[in-house]
Amino acid sequence: MRRILPLLMALSVPVVVLAQTALPPAPYADTQLEDPALEKKAHDLMLTIRCVTCQSQSIADSNASMASDLRSEIRMRIKGGEDPEAIRRWLIERYGDWISYAPSADPILWPLWAAPILLLLAGGALVATRLKRRGNA
Numbered sequence: 001m002r003r004i005l006p007l008l009m010a011l012s013v014p015v016v017v018l019a020q021t022a023l024p025p026a027p028y029a030d031t032q033l034e035d036p037a038l039e040k041k042a043h044d045l046m047l048t049i050r051c052v053t054c055q056s057q058s059i060a061d062s063n064a065s066m067a068s069d070l071r072s073e074i075r076m077r078i079k080g081g082e083d084p085e086a087i088r089r090w091l092i093e094r095y096g097d098w099i100s101y102a103p104s105a106d107p108i109l110w111p112l113w114a115a116p117i118l119l120l121l122a123g124g125a126l127v128a129t130r131l132k133r134r135g136n137a
Contacts, residue, residue: 033075042075045084048101049074049091058101 033039046060053064059071070091077087091099105113 031072031075033079038078039075041084042071042078045074045078045087046071048088050099050101052095052099 047058049059051057051062051067053066054062059067
């Protein structure tokens, strides 16, 4: 048994080394477009798309491999002549509204947009009634 344990340990080292999950970046990753106007369009769109992995950075600022893939996809679509807003809609369709830093104004979200205003009005009314009572007392 004493001889088998070192042998098992020696055999387990290569298994751990082979179990890496990080893949090297693709050769086309983050290759900028030749046309500066198209690259600017792509970069402007990338600044408004949230990284799915990092969740607190835009894909333009993120080093995650998913962000790199999305940057490449955006560049390929813009190079193909697709409109940035169409690309944004495609990304939102694929990943949900959360991926876009530009908030939408869909009617279903109006209560969410109105809630802070209503709370401020209610707080102002509460303060006004308290001050009025204090003045009468």
